[in-house]
Amino acid sequence: MTLLNRALGAFYGLALGDALGMPTQSLSRADIKARFGAINDLQDAGPDQPIAANMPAGSITDDTEQAILVGQLLIEGQGRIEPSVLAQRLIEWEAEMQAKGSQDLLGPSTKRAIEMILAGHSPAEAGRYGTTNGAAMRITPVGIAADIADPERFIQSVVQACQVTHNTTLGISSAAAVAAVVSAGINGMDLGEALNLGQQVAQQAESHGHWVAGGRMASRISWARTISIDSDKALLADLLYDVIGTSVASQESVVVSFALAQQVAIGEMRGFEALCMAASLGGDTDTIAAILGAMLGACLGMDIWPAEMIDKVKAVNGLALEPLVQGLLALR
Numbered sequence: 001m002t003l004l005n006r007a008l009g010a011f012y013g014l015a016l017g018d019a020l021g022m023p024t025q026s027l028s029r030a031d032i033k034a035r036f037g038a039i040n041d042l043q044d045a046g047p048d049q050p051i052a053a054n055m056p057a058g059s060i061t062d063d064t065e066q067a068i069l070v071g072q073l074l075i076e077g078q079g080r081i082e083p084s085v086l087a088q089r090l091i092e093w094e095a096e097m098q099a100k101g102s103q104d105l106l107g108p109s110t111k112r113a114i115e116m117i118l119a120g121h122s123p124a125e126a127g128r129y130g131t132t133n134g135a136a137m138r139i140t141p142v143g144i145a146a147d148i149a150d151p152e153r154f155i156q157s158v159v160q161a162c163q164v165t166h167n168t169t170l171g172i173s174s175a176a177a178v179a180a181v182v183s184a185g186i187n188g189m190d191l192g193e194a195l196n197l198g199q200q201v202a203q204q205a206e207s208h209g210h211w212v213a214g215g216r217m218a219s220r221i222s223w224a225r226t227i228s229i230d231s232d233k234a235l236l237a238d239l240l241y242d243v244i245g246t247s248v249a250s251q252e253s254v255v256v257s258f259a260l261a262q263q264v265a266i267g268e269m270r271g272f273e274a275l276c277m278a279a280s281l282g283g284d285t286d287t288i289a290a291i292l293g294a295m296l297g298a299c300l301g302m303d304i305w306p307a308e309m310i311d312k313v314k315a316v317n318g319l320a321l322e323p324l325v326q327g328l329l330a331l332r
Contacts, residue, residue, distance in 0.1 A: 001301040006186045007144045007329055011067070011321045012277075012310050013297025015142050017289030018063040019280035019313050025061070025244050026050045029282030039279040042312055051103045058309075058316035062097075062104050063137045063290040068324065069093060070161055071141030075327040079145060079157070081093070082124035083164040083261050087114060090165070107248060113165040127167030128210040132248040134173040135166035137287045139234050139292040141324075142175075143182025145331040148197065151204060154183065168209045171218040174250035176205035178291055185298030186332075192265040195225065195258060202304040215251045220244075224259035231268060237281060246283025253284045257291040264296060271296045271304045 001009075017055055023045040036043060036084045042057040042156060052061060069089055073081045087177060091114055094106050109130035116126040139161060146157040158176045166172065180201035184194035203218035224244060227237040240259060245252035263269040269277070274296065278289035311320060 001188075002330075003186055003329055004326065005302050006048055006188075007325045008322065009300065009302035009304060009324050010140055010144060010182050010185065010294045011297070012302060013293030013295075013305060014067060014290045015064045015293070015313050015317075015319060016305055016309060017061050017275050017278060017291070017322070018060045018286050018295030019058050019316075021062050021286030021289040022052050022059050022287055023049055023057075024279055024282070024285040025052065026188060026284070027282060029280075032280055032282055032285075033141070036280070040277065042274050042309060052327050053103070054059070054315060058312040059242075060313065060317050060319070061286050062107075063287050065093065066079050066090070066134075066210050067140050068321075070138045071144075071324050071328055074141055074145050075324070079331045081160045083160070084117075086161070087117045087123060087126070090114060091118075092225070105131055109171065110134045110165040113205050113210075117164070123164040124167060125167045127171070128137060129168070129212075130162075131170040131212050131214060131250060132166070132167030133174065133250045133253045133284065133287050133291075133300030135162040135171045136178045136254050137290055139175040139179045141328050143179035143294070143298065144186060144328040146179070146332055148180050148182060148183035148187065148201070151201065154180070155201065155205050158205065162209070166209075168212045169206050170212055170217060170250050171212050173202045173205040174254040175204035177217060177221060178254065178295065181261070181295040182298040185295065185300075189299070190297070191261065191299040193266060195261055198258070198295075199225075201223040214249070217251060217254070220251055221257045221258045224255045225262040227259055229268070233269075233277065236263065239255060239279060241257040241281050243284070246281050246285070246288060248284050248287070253270065253288050254291060256281070257288050257295065260292050261295050271300055272306060297299060
């Protein structure tokens with residue numbers, strides 16, 4: 001597989017996971033079972049979806065849209081993201097979403113940070129309360145553009161992308177973990193080793209940002225990767241939903257993505273099967289599946305994803321990520 005194949009696998013994996021989780025986001029696991037059974041294909045949202053009502057099957061959400069935004073900023077800034085520009089672009093993005101009548105708006109950490117910037121606070125100060133998964137969900141382009149072979153420089157690239165909204169130990173370390181797996185996968189590292197590296201980088205990145213209380217990302221990822229289920233998929237889903245949790249908290253949703261990726265790494269699940277489980281879990285399903293899709297696609301390549309589903313996601317959203325991904329690889 002070429003670097004381009006892996007990088008496209010990462011970005012389209014993010015979009016596919018996002019679209020699979022779109023109709024189930026913010027629903028309980030019981031509600032998802034009642035409405036859909038289990039997700040194994042792209043589904044319409046339906047009229048009573050709390051965030052994405054009536055969105056057609058294959059539609060992406062803020063996860064992919066904000067990742068594209070970050071990718072465009074990286075290319076415009078020749079590898080550097082200016083925090084104030086990111087803040088302004090996020091404000092403009094939300095205004096566009098509101099004009100469309102969408103309920104898919106900025107997450108809690110990003111919203112608070114933007115309000116602080118508008119009130120005159122510096123970008124570095126604005127992100128001091130950002131602990132949720134917003135930075136991790138849009139970090140994939142940093143993993144494509146920056147090479148983990150230089151860890152210190154790599155972490156600085158992650159910090160730049162996180163600082164304005166998630167300038168905390170949890171926000172930065174969770175994003176760094178995801179970006180490291182993506183970057184390692186693009187370099188040709190196998191999935192298990194890439195997850196090891198993501199765990200290590202999460203620990204290194206904890207020295208950045210404002211300290212906040214909460215389970216440490218590296219420790220929780222390490223623990224979640226030890227879950228043994230003896231091929232009992234229902235038990236795995238129970239553990240992820242009941243014990244780790246699937247909320248927007250980075251130490252829940254990002255950790256669940258790593259736990260599912262580990263099941264693929266050890267051969268307990270296939271990649272697309274894991275993505276469908278992520279979309280069926282309940283809670284922040286679109287973000288969990290998007291992060292998982294990015295990590296799996298980077299390590300296993302574009303061919304892991306069903307071509308007809310990728311084509312549908314492209315068609316429904318007018319999505320053509322190839323030029324963006326090529327631009328990000330040129331920065332690498």
